[in-house]
Amino acid sequence: MSDYDSIIIGAGHNGLVCAAYLARAGQRVLVLEAAAEPGGLAATREFHPGFRVSVAHTLHHFSRKIVQELGLTKHGYQPGELMNTTGLSADGQHVSIKGNLVKGVSSADAEAFSEYQAMLQKFAAALEPFWMKTMPRIGKNSLKEMLTFAQVGLKLRLLGADDMREFFRVASLPIRDLMDENYDSDILKAVLSWDAVIGSTQAPRSPNNTVLSMLYRMTGESGGAHAIPAGGMAGLVNALAAAAESQGVELRYGSPVKSIAVEGDENGQRATGVVLGDGERLTAERVISATDPKRTFFDLLGARHLEIEFTNRIRRLRTDGQVAKLHLALSGLPNFSGVDQPDGRLIIAPQMDSLEFAWDDAKFGRLPEQPALEVLIPSLREPGLAPTGQHVLSAHVMYVPRSLEGGWTETAKAELQGKVMQTLAQYAPGIEDLVLHAELLTPQDLEEQWKVTGGHWHHTELAMDQMLMMRPTYEAAQHSTPIPGLFICGAGCHPGGGVMGGPGHNAAGEILR
Amino acid sequence: MTAEEQSLRHATAPDPYADERLTLSPFHARQAALNIREAWSEWNGYRFADYYYDVEYEYFCIRNTVGTYDISPMQKYHVEGPDAEAMLDRMVTRDVTKLKEGRVTYVCWCTDTGRMIDDGTIFRLGPEKFMLTCGSPSLAWLKKARFGFDNLTITDMTDNIAGLSVQGPCSCATLKAMGLDGIDQLKPFNIAYFDFAGSQLMVSRTGFTGDLGYELWVEPQLALQMWDALYAAGENYGIQPYGEAATNMARLEAGFIMPDMEFHEALKTVHLNHDQSPFELNLGWLVDFKKPHFNGRRALLEERERGPAYTLTKLDIEGNKVAEGSWIYADEGCSKHVGYVTSAMWSPAVKANIALAMIKTEHLKGELWAEIYYDKELRQYEKIARCTVADKPFWAPDRARATPPADA
Numbered sequence: 001m002s003d004y005d006s007i008i009i010g011a012g013h014n015g016l017v018c019a020a021y022l023a024r025a026g027q028r029v030l031v032l033e034a035a036a037e038p039g040g041l042a043a044t045r046e047f048h049p050g051f052r053v054s055v056a057h058t059l060h061h062f063s064r065k066i067v068q069e070l071g072l073t074k075h076g077y078q079p080g081e082l083m084n085t086t087g088l089s090a091d092g093q094h095v096s097i098k099g100n101l102v103k104g105v106s107s108a109d110a111e112a113f114s115e116y117q118a119m120l121q122k123f124a125a126a127l128e129p130f131w132m133k134t135m136p137r138i139g140k141n142s143l144k145e146m147l148t149f150a151q152v153g154l155k156l157r158l159l160g161a162d163d164m165r166e167f168f169r170v171a172s173l174p175i176r177d178l179m180d181e182n183y184d185s186d187i188l189k190a191v192l193s194w195d196a197v198i199g200s201t202q203a204p205r206s207p208n209n210t211v212l213s214m215l216y217r218m219t220g221e222s223g224g225a226h227a228i229p230a231g232g233m234a235g236l237v238n239a240l241a242a243a244a245e246s247q248g249v250e251l252r253y254g255s256p257v258k259s260i261a262v263e264g265d266e267n268g269q270r271a272t273g274v275v276l277g278d279g280e281r282l283t284a285e286r287v288i289s290a291t292d293p294k295r296t297f298f299d300l301l302g303a304r305h306l307e308i309e310f311t312n313r314i315r316r317l318r319t320d321g322q323v324a325k326l327h328l329a330l331s332g333l334p335n336f337s338g339v340d341q342p343d344g345r346l347i348i349a350p351q352m353d354s355l356e357f358a359w360d361d362a363k364f365g366r367l368p369e370q371p372a373l374e375v376l377i378p379s380l381r382e383p384g385l386a387p388t389g390q391h392v393l394s395a396h397v398m399y400v401p402r403s404l405e406g407g408w409t410e411t412a413k414a415e416l417q418g419k420v421m422q423t424l425a426q427y428a429p430g431i432e433d434l435v436l437h438a439e440l441l442t443p444q445d446l447e448e449q450w451k452v453t454g455g456h457w458h459h460t461e462l463a464m465d466q467m468l469m470m471r472p473t474y475e476a477a478q479h480s481t482p483i484p485g486l487f488i489c490g491a492g493c494h495p496g497g498g499v500m501g502g503p504g505h506n507a508a509g510e511i512l513r
Numbered sequence: 514m515t516a517e518e519q520s521l522r523h524a525t526a527p528d529p530y531a532d533e534r535l536t537l538s539p540f541h542a543r544q545a546a547l548n549i550r551e552a553w554s555e556w557n558g559y560r561f562a563d564y565y566y567d568v569e570y571e572y573f574c575i576r577n578t579v580g581t582y583d584i585s586p587m588q589k590y591h592v593e594g595p596d597a598e599a600m601l602d603r604m605v606t607r608d609v610t611k612l613k614e615g616r617v618t619y620v621c622w623c624t625d626t627g628r629m630i631d632d633g634t635i636f637r638l639g640p641e642k643f644m645l646t647c648g649s650p651s652l653a654w655l656k657k658a659r660f661g662f663d664n665l666t667i668t669d670m671t672d673n674i675a676g677l678s679v680q681g682p683c684s685c686a687t688l689k690a691m692g693l694d695g696i697d698q699l700k701p702f703n704i705a706y707f708d709f710a711g712s713q714l715m716v717s718r719t720g721f722t723g724d725l726g727y728e729l730w731v732e733p734q735l736a737l738q739m740w741d742a743l744y745a746a747g748e749n750y751g752i753q754p755y756g757e758a759a760t761n762m763a764r765l766e767a768g769f770i771m772p773d774m775e776f777h778e779a780l781k782t783v784h785l786n787h788d789q790s791p792f793e794l795n796l797g798w799l800v801d802f803k804k805p806h807f808n809g810r811r812a813l814l815e816e817r818e819r820g821p822a823y824t825l826t827k828l829d830i831e832g833n834k835v836a837e838g839s840w841i842y843a844d845e846g847c848s849k850h851v852g853y854v855t856s857a858m859w860s861p862a863v864k865a866n867i868a869l870a871m872i873k874t875e876h877l878k879g880e881l882w883a884e885i886y887y888d889k890e891l892r893q894y895e896k897i898a899r900c901t902v903a904d905k906p907f908w909a910p911d912r913a914r915a916t917p918p919a920d921a
Binding site for chain 1: 600625658660661662802805809
């Protein structure tokens with residue numbers, strides 16, 4: 001008999017969600033995590049004595065269904081208060097968004113914004129049935145699978161003819177076009193675009209569904225607004241781990257998996273367990289990988305066990321991340337000019353073209369001349385993250401190439417950090433004097449330290465050709481893989497990345513079917 | 514205008530079509546002299562003889578004496594390194610791990626969905642060294658197939674190895690007369706090496722005629738010297754080069770498949786299911802399900818359970834009208850269309866009207882009728898002829914397998 005019913009590789013949120021559901025259904029489940037704590041890119045860690053932070057720093061669409069079904073509230077999860085988003089302007093004329101209201105723009109823009117938000121939220125709601133369901137296979141459909149399509153079709157149809165037409169028009173639009181149609185304010189445009197492009201290798205003018213990516217992020221009751229849960233991101237991660245353990249899941253940290261064990265005979269191949277870094281072998285009825293597709297299929301399984309065309313489809317997945325992360329330990333609260341209390345999301349992209357220009361630099365392997373930033377001071381929301389009176393600054397930096405021309409040398413990292421600090425200092429004069437410690441994580445650092453290919457937030461680019469029943473590719477888009485006994489449940493699966501939980505939830509559903 | 518004339522005419526100006534012109538085989542100088550009909554076609558970018566003198570004459574050389582066929586344009590790849598065996602074993606449907614050093618095996622390889630990409634042969638030249646030969650360029654597929662096998666190199670040797678097939682009942686005697694001592698002890702699908710002109714000549718007992726025959730592999734610089742030695746030795750046997758047309762006759766009698774006749778390479782096929790599976794081509798014996806994994810295994814296993822939609826079938830057709838391009842019916846009234854002929858000929862050796870045909874598998878047991886169109890001095894005629902399924906190759910003489918072969 002196998003040691004476990006299921007072994008899950010990776011205790012990121014999707015691995016934990018999947019584990020909890022399987023154990024709830026009576027399975028003996030082991031989760032193996034290479035790091036010392038759960039959460040993956042959402043894990044909270046001390047980066048300087050007394051200062052803690054997580055790479056993913058807010059929540060905006062974590063599935064309410066999962067919260068309820070796994071009883072996460074009972075395990076300490078409390079969604080935080082929704083945050084404002086502020087687009088910083090060099091002249092102090094900031095643009096501030098709260099819910100469906102915007103301040104700091106013309107009355108025409110403000111009016112358009114309410115309508116625009118309402119429309120997008122309606123579209124996001126129509127797509128809702130897509131996210132928490134396994135995608136149908138093309139060609140071989142069960143009735144249940146066809147119903148998923150039918151349900152979305154019906155929801156779209158119920159929008160009414162005008163809205164449905166508009167949905168099809170905007171879903172695949174570059175976000176830039178949608179912005180130009182609706183607004184005059186450059187900062188408003190840039191701020192709204194941020195949520196369409198963040199974490200991806202696309203800029204506002206890039207063709208290919210940036211609007212669709214944004215609609216995915218607007219799923220859920222917050223309508224796209226971000227929040228930090230009670231206890232920081234650890235609040236969610238710890239609740240997930242506790243929920244899993246309460247169902248009987250065994251969690252092992254500091255246990256990197258070296259390979260997925262495959263046995264083969266005249267009946268074909270089968271995944272039978274894993275081999276750990278220290279050589280220990282564990283067997284299971286099935287292995288479920290929450291890591292990214294390339295790491296799963298190439299590094300842990302080995303392409304030789306796969307078929308050639310399938311291998312090639314995984315190989316060509318676009319997996320280079322373009323977001324760096326800056327963490328600052330600050331001796332005091334920085335003063336952002338014109339911002340009363342910097343406890344929301346601050347976006348520094350003062351022109352619509354700021355994002356595009358930064359992307360142009362990055363796509364040719366260069367550092368962005370002027371990086372665009374999403375800045376948060378999580379310690380204002382969650383005081384436990386820094387010593388009393390001191391603060392943590394957490395910033396996403398766009399766009400930063402995974403493969404920098406000339407490589408990621410210490411000099412290159414210092415240069416990028418200098419640019420980011422210079423940008424911050426423009427809006428928060430004197431901030432450099434508050435810095436006790438700085439940690440800059442390039443996409444390559446994310447790849448190496450978090451074991452995620454390309455350092456890509458979403459494991460593989462969230463773009464039309466890699467979404468829905470194409471995510472990560474056909475023959476693996478329903479969580480099963482060409483290898484019997486091997487499943488995938490990470491962000492490389494439909495519906496995709498972000499801290500949402502859909503892939504883990506859907507994978508468990510497929511396995512228990 | 515031949516390339517030589519072209520180059521003479523433009524002796525002073527560079528040839529604007531230099532990159533477009535066909536490559537000349539290492540044996541070209543001798544073959545051109547013997548191609549008295551100037552019947553040239555093309556194979557993989559090489560100038561290649563359709564026939565030299567007369568198709569039937571060349572065919573009878575294969576069956577009665579000895580002929581040579583230029584296989585230099587065949588694609589040849591060296592796959593070398595610690596991962597070479599595993600990489601090829603995963604790519605092809607047969608078990609390469611069982612192939613011993615000094616042996617050759619016939620293989621095919623498929624897409625993930627079990628459709629045939631190409632067939633060819635694998636030579637095991639050493640513990641970690643293989644040569645793969647096939648009819649069409651396959652480097653792109655090999656590059657895809659090698660991903661995940663880091664410790665190997667793939668080298669396209671096509672232009673670096675001259676290949677000449679020596680086929681027919683007098684082939685062994687000719688090679689013996691050429692001085693290849695012990696050639697008569699070489700068993701089918703074995704490889705032997707001989708000293709030649711201070712270098713090495715590799716000989717495999719392989720071929721595409723179903724007859725006694727060998728294939729000679731040598732560095733291109735020695736090609737003409739080898740040709741001269743071979744032709745001097747074979748003079749009394751009436752050695753004669755043969756081209757594509759005679760090859761096609763011989764291989765059909767032997768029941769071998771030909772690309773673009775029996776099968777359409779899967780990677781070049783646009784229409785759904787217009788390619789074939791090994792089962793459809795009656796090559797199920799090449800598919801080794803004892804192997805836990807090879808490309809297309811899952812799809813082929815499903816197909817084996819389900820049964821192939823079509824089966825390539827050898828037909829003996831009544832009468833003497835060649836059933837080229839014929840449709841096959843389940844009844845004499847031609848109301849139920851059940852297949853199509855892929856290759857057909859009157860076989861001089863067997864004295865039979867033979868064909869290969871793709872027949873819907875479910876109809877194999879029933880009656881089969883060919884609707885044959887033929888012409889007589891420009892007038893078109895039609896004939897419905899009864900077909901009998903033949904289980905064995907039409908031509909498979911004992912001498913093809915005998916070691917040593919009987920003296921010619």
